[in-house]
Amino acid sequence: MVNSTDVFVIGGGPAGLAAAIAARQQGFRVVVADGAKPPIDKACGEALMPDAITALARLGVAVPAAEACLLRGVRFLSSGLSAEAVFPSGCCGLAIRRTTLHRIMTERAAGLGVDLLWQSVVTGISGEEVQLGKRAIRARWIVGADGVNSRVRRWANLDAHSRTDLRYAYRRHYRVPPWTDRMEIYWGERSQGYVTAVSDEQVCVAVASHDAELRLEESLPAFPELNARLRGAEAASAERGSVSANRRLKRVWRGNAALIGDASGTVDAITVEGLGLSFSQAVVLATCLRSGSLAGYQAAHRRLALRPLLMARLMLTLDNFPGIQQRTLQVFRKRPEVFRRLLALHVGTLSPFHLALDGLTLGWGLLTA
Ligand SMILES: Cc1cc2nc3c(=O)[nH]c(=O)nc-3n(C[C@H](O)[C@H](O)[C@H](O)COP(=O)(O)OP(=O)(O)OC[C@H]3O[C@@H](n4cnc5c(N)ncnc54)[C@H](O)[C@@H]3O)c2cc1C
Numbered sequence: 001m002v003n004s005t006d007v008f009v010i011g012g013g014p015a016g017l018a019a020a021i022a023a024r025q026q027g028f029r030v031v032v033a034d035g036a037k038p039p040i041d042k043a044c045g046e047a048l049m050p051d052a053i054t055a056l057a058r059l060g061v062a063v064p065a066a067e068a069c070l071l072r073g074v075r076f077l078s079s080g081l082s083a084e085a086v087f088p089s090g091c092c093g094l095a096i097r098r099t100t101l102h103r104i105m106t107e108r109a110a111g112l113g114v115d116l117l118w119q120s121v122v123t124g125i126s127g128e129e130v131q132l133g134k135r136a137i138r139a140r141w142i143v144g145a146d147g148v149n150s151r152v153r154r155w156a157n158l159d160a161h162s163r164t165d166l167r168y169a170y171r172r173h174y175r176v177p178p179w180t181d182r183m184e185i186y187w188g189e190r191s192q193g194y195v196t197a198v199s200d201e202q203v204c205v206a207v208a209s210h211d212a213e214l215r216l217e218e219s220l221p222a223f224p225e226l227n228a229r230l231r232g233a234e235a236a237s238a239e240r241g242s243v244s245a246n247r248r249l250k251r252v253w254r255g256n257a258a259l260i261g262d263a264s265g266t267v268d269a270i271t272v273e274g275l276g277l278s279f280s281q282a283v284v285l286a287t288c289l290r291s292g293s294l295a296g297y298q299a300a301h302r303r304l305a306l307r308p309l310l311m312a313r314l315m316l317t318l319d320n321f322p323g324i325q326q327r328t329l330q331v332f333r334k335r336p337e338v339f340r341r342l343l344a345l346h347v348g349t350l351s352p353f354h355l356a357l358d359g360l361t362l363g364w365g366l367l368t369a
Helices: 014-025 050-058 098-111 151-155 214-222 224-230 274-292 297-322 323-332 336-346 352-368
Strands: 004-010 028-033 069-071 075-080 079-088 093-095 113-116 125-127 129-131 135-144 165-175 182-188 191-199 202-209 242-247 257-259
Touching: 004 014, 014 098, 014 135, 014 274, 050 093, 050 274, 050 336, 069 191, 075 191, 075 323, 079 323, 079 336, 093 191, 098 113, 098 323, 125 151, 135 151, 151 224, 151 257, 182 224, 191 214, 202 214, 274 297, 297 323, 297 336, 323 336
Parallel strands: 004 028, 004 135, 028 113, 075 182, 135 257
Antiparallel strands: 069 093, 075 079, 125 129, 129 135, 165 202, 165 242, 182 191, 191 202
16 A cells, blocks of 8 residues: 555545546546445436536546446426426436446546555545554545545535535335336425436436435335336345435635535435536546645536536425426426426536526416416
8 A cells, every 4th residue: 555645535436536537637646545345336316417428528437338328318207297308419318327337437547547445444634644544644635525424524624514405315226127218307295206227127216305214115106107117126226325415515625635526515316416516526626736726626616516506406496396396397398498498508508598598488487387
């Protein structure tokens, strides 16, 4: 094991691996430590939006066609109503098992010469030192990529954040032939279900709600169309739980330490943007490290999170008001171009100017539906 490095990344999930790859691309010596053993799994909807794929490509990470399924758009379903929109022309998303994505990113990092320490829990940081139990490694820069309950955030005194709207989520895979190449979002009264086809024989189902006690199987009757499709299907993985939240930190760096991914604040799972956001953060973070100063990271990080946070707020408003949810779907059915443009805005191919325009159309539609 090395005694010193340029960049030490704490956490080898998608954000930590992305940070390590981007820092290697800038020529730094990089060490990543993660307490778990790869490939690392996690409760996730397992969808990558088109902007996430673009960000992955900047990291030189290519997902082989055989390892993922194409996603061509998004479909909302609620109480017998459905509306869908395809991604802008030339754009596709991907659905990929979390463990597969982890393996592919690990291979890319290893191929670039990142030093990967698995089953290695970081126990503290102090100045330019990272502690792994009794061992210490010196690092010029320390990156906290240790997830939503980040300890690095606490150690670096970066815990101050905006109010958090916490939700609880569960995920499981079912052995059933996929029926769609859209990511499906089912709206129930107290929860949403997200469905992605991750292979030609399995779908990933995730459910999120404000109720910590509401487990996945229990929540399925709230989505009758989905429940019917899954009836009799064998579960292909164990149920995994996680929290989901919109949380913005006051600061994402201090001294020589910076945070990335869920450690640096989160956007609700409903946006399907957590992974893509962390890949984009990795690129700007590495550029800041190259410049020798983290000062620009704060503003760039905030800019990147703006669009997903805005979309999360819009979608969670629908969650709180089932009546508006229904009317929104009716507007989307009547005016499919509004849904298509909102989706284009969501994946970053349209300017916020269009949000104002479509916001007005949607607002008028809601009043008159
Ligand atoms: C239900 C749900 C569905 C979601 N669906 C999607 C989706 O479809 N698409 C999308 O883009 N995003 C989705 N997200 C968001 C996405 O899952 C997260 O944004 C993403 O996992 C963040 O990755 P990360 O690397 O920051 O954190 P994590 O994946 O949590 O990785 C953190 C890593 O740090 C390690 N670690 C922690 N502490 C230490 C320590 N002290 N020492 C060493 N290692 C440590 C852990 O072992 C872990 O491997 C979803 C989230 C939820 C909750």
